[in-house]
Amino acid sequence: EAQVTQNPRYLITVTGKKLTVTCSQNMNHEYMSWYRQDPGLGLRQIYYSMNVEVTDKGDVPEGYKVSRKEKRNFPLILESPSPNQTSLYFCASSLWPPSGRANYGYTFGSGTRLTVV
């Protein structure tokens, strides 16, 4: 089954304790992206990657790191989490460039609810 797998689904951590949220896709997609979802703000892009070893900042990158050493994996790293990073996080992937007009959609992971206390 084609999917994006995120782990963990829930995470409670303390301020300053480094954490990693993993993301893996099995569709051979070049493009991967991280979003955070906050009430009243919708989904905002944190970081994205066009391919292996190619990453770039999205709209809200402060406090986050990413890496893309393999095509299938795109982990999100919070080196020193703070309470304002409490949010719902989504990983998504897509073909890039799209090979046809049917391929413009994203496939999303099931989300990670992060609470930083």
Add this chain to the structure above:
Amino acid sequence: AQTVTQSQPEMSVQEAETVTLSCTYDTSESDYYLFWYKQPPSRQMILVIRQEAYKQQNATENRFSVNFQKAAKSFSLKISDSQLGDAAMYFCAYRGLNTDKLIFGTGTRLQVFP
């Protein structure tokens, strides 16, 4: 820069009735894609319907249809014969033909009453 606006934070509908969720967007591009995603309590982002800007015909998927007004930059979602399972957060999203980024609105929470 492109923006997507959903002006209705919450909507409600009675079961079996019809409801329309509004979405407007701003872009200078001529070719793009528009999407409606559903997010039920499970948090999964589920693609409901997609519209390609070059197509004049409005997209339809079973009980879900859109009213795409390109000149007005409007992309509303109509849900017919609403069901309890339609209760969710709905997000409108935009993606340009030559851009990688999916831009989201702030969402509309839909409640369905029996």
